[in-house]
Amino acid sequence: MNGNIALLLIQDGLTVGAIYALLAVALVLVFTVTRIIFIPQGEFVSFGALTLAALQTGQVPKTIWLLIALACLVAVRDSVRCIRSGEGLRAARGILVNVVVSFVVCGLVYVLAPLQFPLWADAIISVVVVVFIGITLYRLAFEPxxxxxxxxxxxxxxxxxxxxxxxxxxxxxxxxxxxxxMFDFQGQLGPLQIGGQSIAIFVSASVAMAALSFFFGATLGGKALRATAANRVGARLLGIRTARAGTLAFGLAAALGAASGVLISPLSTIYYDTGFLIGLKGFIAAVIGGLVSYPLAAVGALAIGLLESFTTFETSKLKDVIVFALILPVLLLVSFTHRSSGEEQNN
Amino acid sequence: MIRSFRQVGLETYGILALAGVTVVVPFLPISEFWVTLGNYIGISALVAIGLVLLTGAAGITSFGQAAFVGIGAYTTAYLTTAHDASAWLGLIAGLCATGVTAVVLGELTMRLSGHFLPLGTLAWGLALYFLAGNLDFLGGYDGMTGIPPIQLGPIALDKGRRIFWLIWAIVLIAIIITGNLMRSRSGRALRALKESGALAESMGVNTAREKLKVFVTAALLASVAGWLFAHMQRTVNPTPFSAMASIEYLLMAVIGGLSSVWGGLIGAAAVLILKDLLQRLLPVLSAPVGTYEIVVFGAILVILLQYSAQGIWGLLVRACRRQSKPQSAPSVTSASLLDHRSKPRVGEPILQIEAVRRTFGGLVAVNDVSFGVRAGEIVGLIGPNGAGKSTLFNLVSGALAPVSGTVSLLGDRRYKRGARQVATLGVSRSFQHVKMDAEMTVLENVALGAHLRGNRGHLSAMLGLDRKEERAIHMEARRQLSALGLSDFDGHPAGALALGQQRLMEIARALAGDPILLLLDEPAAGLRHAEKQELAAVLNRVRAEGLAILLVEHDMELVMGLADRLIVLDFGTKIAEGVPDDVRREPRVLEAYLGSVA
Structure with a gap:
């Protein structure tokens, strides 16, 4: 391995690591707010990428049918609950609004899909669809x-x-x-070729993280999320609706996941189950941050990206073995340093 | 985990029925398809039963169980194809390989706390899968073929009907031995540690070792399943041992019911039959095989968690309980059948605390406190909030170590750190917030207190060699319950008791350990007046039997009436000691409680 190859591997590692970082941040967010270890985070990546791919070819992405089905299920369940508890029209209006919003989103996508917008517009549409899926998923599966x-x-x-x-x-x-x-730009930095997509990924990841830290640090919604994460009961006593905090967290996580998918899909072919493996690696990064620390998770993600890129070069076959085996020592370390948050909280 | 005589009855019928099915099925004129399905159910049931032990009893969720199935399958596949070894050698080698791997992985993962533990199992489950797929001598992702059938004497178990007997005989044995284990001293210890590690340790349970043992047991069951799988299929490849398969095994255990080993069997049958039905019905939807199947499984899992956590077995037990009548418990003997310690004479010094000091950072929580407790004496430890009572209590119970000074028991200064060691010395305790397994019966909860008075382990429990000791332990538990007036409740789940009764149950549990020193942490908190009187009567009686009692309590009326001596703490320092009437008049005590007298 010479210097040039090393630089190339570093570039690769950091690019992939930035994607992992986005996912790791999403996982930490979901866990701290809802206590859910969100294994399906990776599915948002696949859904985002494949929705975009469908839109690019002028097809109606099938994800909208999923969204409609989920929204209907939620509506049916909520209605049953309303009738049982004897709640009246007030609740019914809320249910109706939720369904109608989902239908409007799907309807718009259905109408707009064959028009073949530019890539950036399709990317935004994809993220929006996945965000709605994420929110509905929370309402359906996790809220109860x-x-x-x-x-x-x-x-x-x-x-x-x-x-x-x-x-x-x-x-x-x-x-x-x-x-x-998305960007056909090819830069030259000394001996190194830098792809436009790599730069785009890095810039987007940095912007997303900056936006998140602004959201958590300076906005009321972000502060409500942080309060919910710190103490659910306390947050509820202060009038924060913790269920809404859950939907917000899932919306953000879905957005981050779909954005990762959209960003990475020009670099590698995405299959329906690719997201899971990508998500798992983001997940190891999140665990490095003890599932609570955003900066540690992000740094861990970059480290995993680098490790993966170098092991791929040395022994491509055992790359996954190494990355997944690595999590054990990490877990042990985290387990010992976060002792207090362990057992009793679990009961 | 509601265990009663009736459920034991249900399980006995189950074992008889299962034995009948095992013998009869291969003779029935049914198609080969059903026999094969039965074989898969049996093999999966072995893994799921291990998961019931692991997740249901000990509260350890494993997402890596299929990896152990894989180790068992690959070991025998490699030995029988590459080295022409006998399948039985393959079984032994597989068990050894799995055992060693499980001990190593268990030593690592069982140390993980809380939710990091299941994540750890997921991690090595994935790593082992990718390893199997990338090792050339194991055939990579294509796997290995040409595995010979198992030879049972002159008979080759090469047909589905023949191996059916072997598989189901093993399932039957697995159900019996794991059922025994769940009902044993180890089973109680496991359930206690699932509820709270602190509770189990204070009863003298070595939680780390119990966890590791049950982990290895579950892994070995999975390994046997892998051995059967390899010799039935005659080929192996990595797919059936992936994380996905691990999740399916967990699904079986959850659907069947985590509270009984039968849940593992029922769950395996339910999942595999459902899967087969789906595969036959769903092609109507013209999707690739396996597509909607996992959608349905995922949905079932979530719905099940939302509506019923008990699984199918839980429903069965509920249905049976409605019909059958309660049985009368055996009569209670007056003398304990268990060995007991030689009791110190009344008045002999038991606990001696000398100049004990504990600091947290710059804060001195306990400041050079000295006092003693004698046999047949109740010493009350009181003081305003933040006086250091709890810290002092934790120093005595072994949860905390002093910075300086000594705690000695019966003159022995080797008062070790750690709740378990302290329990071994004859110190029992209650908890400020009642700790118990709410689903276990009152009787079993109290029997847990006698953990250290038994010595039968994992193996003898599985083989049913612990019955005599178990009877003695249960008799002791009944004796304690009847002494505290709780005899009528011994078959009830502990969670069904009122708070006052739960506190009495905790005291019965502590007494079942045959202690010489009893530590009570605010036993009267939250009790009603009548319950407090009952508590006082119990403590008076126990004192008369020569026990030393250290009582931390806020209820002044109770302490004043009960204690022989009071120790008053304020800001970590002992400010008074003496009989209640003297202490009550002590100016420094009045000042501490009421503020300075101007």
Whole structure:
């Protein structure tokens, strides 16, 4: 390995690491607000990328049918609950608004899809669709489990992951897609060729993180999320609706996931289940941050990207073995340094 | 985990029925398809039963169980194809390989706290899968073929009907031995540690070792399943051992019900039959095989968690309980059948605390406090909020170590750190907030207190060699319950008791350990007047039997009436000691409680 190859590997590693970082941040966000270890985060990546791919070819993305189905299920369940508890029209209006919004989004996508917008517009549409899926998913699967233990939530998350993987295969088929690069720019930095897409990923990831830290530091919504993360009961006593905090967290996580998918799809072919593996690696990064620290998770993500890029060069076959085996020592370390947050909280 | 005589009855019928099915099925004129399905159910049930032990009893969720199935399958596949070894050698080698791997992985993962533990299992599950797919001598992702059938004497188990007997005989054995384990001293210890590590340790349970043992047991069950799988399929490849398969096993255990080993069997049957039905019905939707199947499974898992956490077995037990009548418990003997310690004479010094000091950073929580407790004496520890009572209590119970000074028991200064060691010395405790397994019966909860008075371990429990000791332990638990007037409740789930009764149950549990020193942390908190009187009567009686009692309590009326001596703490320092009437008049005490007398 000479210097040039090393530089190339570093560039690769940082690019992939930035994607992992976005996902790791989303996972930390979901966990701190809802206590859910959100295994299906990676599915948002696939859904985002494949929705974009469909839009690029002028097809109606099948994700909108998923959104409609989920929205209808939520509406049916809420209605049943309303009738049982004897709540009247006031609740019914809320239910109706939720369904109608989802239908309007899907309707717009349905009408606009064949018009073949530029890539950036399609990218935004894809992210929006996935965000709505994320929010509806929370309402359907996780809201009723709000007070369950971390373990139950984790098993439920696995269930959602299974369902989404199957739906992914049904919607997109077994073939993968790749979208055209967003930026055809090729830069030269000394001996190094820098792809425009790599720069785009790095810049977008940095912007997303800056926006998030602004959101958490300076806006009321962000502060409400932080309060919910710190203490659910306390937040509720202060009038914060913790269920709404959950939907907000899921919306943000879905946005980050879909954005990652949109960003990475010009670099590699995305299949319906690619997201899961990418998500797992983001997940290891999140665990490095103890599932609570954003900066640590982001740094961990870059480290994993680099590790992966170098192990791919040395021994491409065992790359996944190494990355997943790495999590054990990391978990041990985290487990010992976060002792207090362990057992009793789990009960 | 509601365990009663009736459920034991249900399980006995189950075992008989299962034995009948095992013998009869291969003779039935049914199509090969059903026999094969039965074989898969049996193999999966072995893994799921291990998960019931692991997740249901000990509260350890594993997302890596399929990896152990893989180790068992690949070991025998490699030995029987590359080295022409016998399948039975393959079984033994597989068990050894799995055992060693499980001990190593268990030593690492069992140390993880809370939710990091299941994540750890997911991690090594994935790593082992990718490893199997990338090692050339294991055939990579294509796997290995040409595995010979198992030879049972002169008979080759090469047909589905023949191996059916072997598989189901093993399932039957697995159900019996794991059922025994769930009902044993180890089973109680596991359930206690699932509820709270602090509770289990204070009862003298070595939680780290119990966890590791149950982890290895579950792994070995999975390994046997892998061995059967390899010799039934005659080929292996990495796919059936992926994280996905691990999740499916967990799904089986959850659907079947985590509260009983039967849940593992029922869950395996339910999942595989459902899967088969889906595969036959869903092609109507013209999707690739396996597409909607996992959607349905995922949805079922989430719905099940939202509506019923008990699984199918839980529903069965509920249905049976409605019909059957409660049985009468065996009569209670007056003398304990268990060995007990030689009791110190009344008045003999038991606990001696000398100049004990504990600091947290710059804060001196306990400042050079000395006092003693004698046999047949109740010493009350009181003081305003923040006086250092809890810290002092934790120093005595072994949860905290002093910075300086000594705590000695019966003159022995080797008062070790750690709740478990302290329990071994004959110190029992109650908790400020009642700690118990709310689903376990009152009787079993109290029997947990006698953990250290038994010595039968994992293996003898599985083989049913612990029955005599178990009877003695249960008799002791009944004796304590009847002494505290709780006999009528022994078959009830502990969670169904009122708070006052739960506190009495905790005291019964503490007494079942045959202690010489009893530590009570605010036993009267939240009790009603009548319950407090009952508590006082119990403590008076226990004192008369020569026990030393250290009582931390806020209820002044109760302490004043009960304690022989009071120790008053304020800002970590002992400000008074003496009989209640003297202490009550002590100016420094009045000042501490009421503010300075101007």
């Amino acid at each position: 489990l709000q007070s369950a233990s971390i373990l139950v939530l984790l098993i439920a998350a696995v269930g959602v992951h299974l369902a989404l993987t199957g739906l992914g295969l049904a919607m997109f088929g077994a073939e993968g897609s790749r979208t055209p690069p």
